[in-house]
Amino acid sequence: MKVLVPVKRVIDYNVKVRVKADQTGVDLANVKMSMNPFDEISVEEAVRLKEKGEATEVIAVSIGPAQASETIRTALAMGADRGILVKTDGEVEPLAVAKILKAICEAEQPQLVITGKQAIDDDSNQTGQMLAALLGWPQATFAHKLELGDGKADVEREIDGGLQTVEVKLPAVMTTDLRLNEPRYASLPNIMKAKKKPIDEKSPADYGVDVAPRLKTLKVTEPEKRKAGVKVKTVAELIDKLKNEAGVI
Amino acid sequence: MATLVIAEHDNKVLKDATAKVVTAATQVGGPVHVLIAGQGCDAVADAASKLAGVEKVLIADDALYAKMVAETMETLILSLADKYDAILSAATTNGKNYMPRVAAKLDVPQVSEILSVVSPDTFVRPIYAGNALATVQASAGKKVITVRTTTFKAAGEGGSAAIEKIGAASDPGLSKFVGEELSKSERPELTSAKIVISGGRGMQSGDNFHMLEKIADRLHAAVGASRAAVDAGFVPNDYQVGQTGKVVAPELYIAVGISGAIQHLAGMKDSKVIAAINKDEEAPIFQVADYGLVADLFKAVPEMDEELAKLGY
Numbered sequence: 001m002k003v004l005v006p007v008k009r010v011i012d013y014n015v016k017v018r019v020k021a022d023q024t025g026v027d028l029a030n031v032k033m034s035m036n037p038f039d040e041i042s043v044e045e046a047v048r049l050k051e052k053g054e055a056t057e058v059i060a061v062s063i064g065p066a067q068a069s070e071t072i073r074t075a076l077a078m079g080a081d082r083g084i085l086v087k088t089d090g091e092v093e094p095l096a097v098a099k100i101l102k103a104i105c106e107a108e109q110p111q112l113v114i115t116g117k118q119a120i121d122d123d124s125n126q127t128g129q130m131l132a133a134l135l136g137w138p139q140a141t142f143a144h145k146l147e148l149g150d151g152k153a154d155v156e157r158e159i160d161g162g163l164q165t166v167e168v169k170l171p172a173v174m175t176t177d178l179r180l181n182e183p184r185y186a187s188l189p190n191i192m193k194a195k196k197k198p199i200d201e202k203s204p205a206d207y208g209v210d211v212a213p214r215l216k217t218l219k220v221t222e223p224e225k226r227k228a229g230v231k232v233k234t235v236a237e238l239i240d241k242l243k244n245e246a247g248v249i
Numbered sequence: 250m251a252t253l254v255i256a257e258h259d260n261k262v263l264k265d266a267t268a269k270v271v272t273a274a275t276q277v278g279g280p281v282h283v284l285i286a287g288q289g290c291d292a293v294a295d296a297a298s299k300l301a302g303v304e305k306v307l308i309a310d311d312a313l314y315a316k317m318v319a320e321t322m323e324t325l326i327l328s329l330a331d332k333y334d335a336i337l338s339a340a341t342t343n344g345k346n347y348m349p350r351v352a353a354k355l356d357v358p359q360v361s362e363i364l365s366v367v368s369p370d371t372f373v374r375p376i377y378a379g380n381a382l383a384t385v386q387a388s389a390g391k392k393v394i395t396v397r398t399t400t401f402k403a404a405g406e407g408g409s410a411a412i413e414k415i416g417a418a419s420d421p422g423l424s425k426f427v428g429e430e431l432s433k434s435e436r437p438e439l440t441s442a443k444i445v446i447s448g449g450r451g452m453q454s455g456d457n458f459h460m461l462e463k464i465a466d467r468l469h470a471a472v473g474a475s476r477a478a479v480d481a482g483f484v485p486n487d488y489q490v491g492q493t494g495k496v497v498a499p500e501l502y503i504a505v506g507i508s509g510a511i512q513h514l515a516g517m518k519d520s521k522v523i524a525a526i527n528k529d530e531e532a533p534i535f536q537v538a539d540y541g542l543v544a545d546l547f548k549a550v551p552e553m554d555e556e557l558a559k560l561g562y
Binding site for chain 2: 011013016017019026093094095098120121122123124125126127128129130131132133134136137138139140141142144154157158159160161162163164165166167168169172177178179214215216217218219220221222223226228229230231232233234235236238239241242243246248249
């Protein structure tokens with residue numbers, strides 16, 4: 001079976017983001033960009049399925065600017081077989097991403113799509129669920145453990161109170177949570193090999209999808225900063241402050 | 250037109266999160282209706298009918314909804330969507346699971362985890378783990394919104410909404426609930442506790458979390474952890490406070506042996522009062538703490554336990 005893995009190019013998770021002075025967004029100039037961490041987990045899971053002989057082909061898809069091909073190369077170096085770059089500049093909302101992915105799924109017929117549960121830039125946590133709904137497929141979000149069966153998958157999910165297991169019919173969409181696996185680092189030989197793997201270049205128009213944003217961002221601001229408080233010297237002083245000054249215990 | 254709130258509950262108890270979403274819903278406008286989808290959930294419907302600001306409670310009581318599986322929730326909510334301008338739910342793992350399906354089928358964008366309602370179509374939401382705030386305006390059409398409940402006050406009691414039974418929608422037959430393993434705890438839930446005490450990598454082991462549990466029991470607090478402590482295997486993931494875990498905003502947050510990585514701060518910096526105990530005086534947690542104690546936690550925490558005992562906690 002084929003596995004499709006969407007990957008997003010985002011600001012590296014170690015970078016401290018800066019809001020632009022004109023409040024139009026976050027400064028992306030000269031900032032290190034990387035694959036969304038949850039998507040790395042998705043690629044890892046898909047590659048492991050291939051190594052176990054459960055998947056025959058892993059396709060990495062990215063929707064974004066020309067540089068998103070680097071993100072696809074990273075996935076190829078981790079073990080994905082080929083890539084599809086849907087080139088578009090500017091922000092693409094989850095609904096439009098889901099529509100493009102739906103068209104790709106109809107063409108490629110994967111049995112499983114593995115997406116990150118959210119991208120760490122817009123923090124929407126929508127794309128996988130929207131894709132599943134548009135395709136009329138089941139979903140298993142926030143995956144902690146995956147077991148493939150005959151025409152189905154059992155997925156253990158991270159939920160607010162603990163863990164939940166659902167059984168979904170295939171084809172399905174799964175979104176990954178942090179503890180599903182630990183993504184590998186690509187080795188140098190694999191990075192070299194990845195350069196020869198094919199990446200198809202497409203545009204949203206090829207799939208008939210309008211990517212114009214439907215939400216209008218009026219402004220982007222910095223949150224109010226907390227001020228550092230005081231240092232106390234002893235535990236007794238701490239408790240006294242909490243009780244008598246702050247009145248919280 | 251009216252606004253629909255999808256209730257968060259466990260078939261027995263209506264979660265506090267719902268009362269907070271009702272507050273957000275009244276700000277979005279229109280009469281507010283609450284949908285209870287569950288099984289054997291009459292008590293939940295009764296509780297919802299008493300919330301101030303709720304005009305009507307719809308109850309869909311069916312085995313299909315016992316665990317609020319996303320695919321069945323989608324068809325149920327869509328069967329009602331015609332009558333509503335806006336559909337809101339809490340940004341819990343349930344809400345995050347089914348709401349985007351509803352939005353996609355209605356062909357509208359979802360506005361995730363709103364922090365405030367600026368006007369009926371304009372909302373503030375966190376991006377980059379709360380390191381920036383975006384003010385977004387929804388275009389015409391239905392609005393599908395998830396609410397970060399920590400920033401809304403719970404609607405009070407005093408309502409007396411009518412309760413209307415509705416039938417189940419079709420079963421898409423795509424998935425089924427197999428089982429669950431819920432953490433058992435006598436302590437309050439992390440996201441609704443008034444006091445949270447969390448441990449980080451400095452705790453050194455899962456056993457050492459017992460020290461925090463003792464304090465938690467004295468203060469009726471919930472116990473949390475940083476991602477570092479979870480990754481190190483000290484405690485399960487549902488303890489995790491942070492960008493990739495739970496977002497909390499209690500009256501008092503006590504951070505013990507937590508350095509204060511950006512990812513952790515994202516989950517707790519809206520707490521009213523923050524106290525931190527860390528042996529490294531340069532730890533970033535002290536930059537956000539109202540009260541900082543530079544000390545070895547293995548001395549300070551037992552001492553804290555003794556002091557609290559002396560004071561009768």
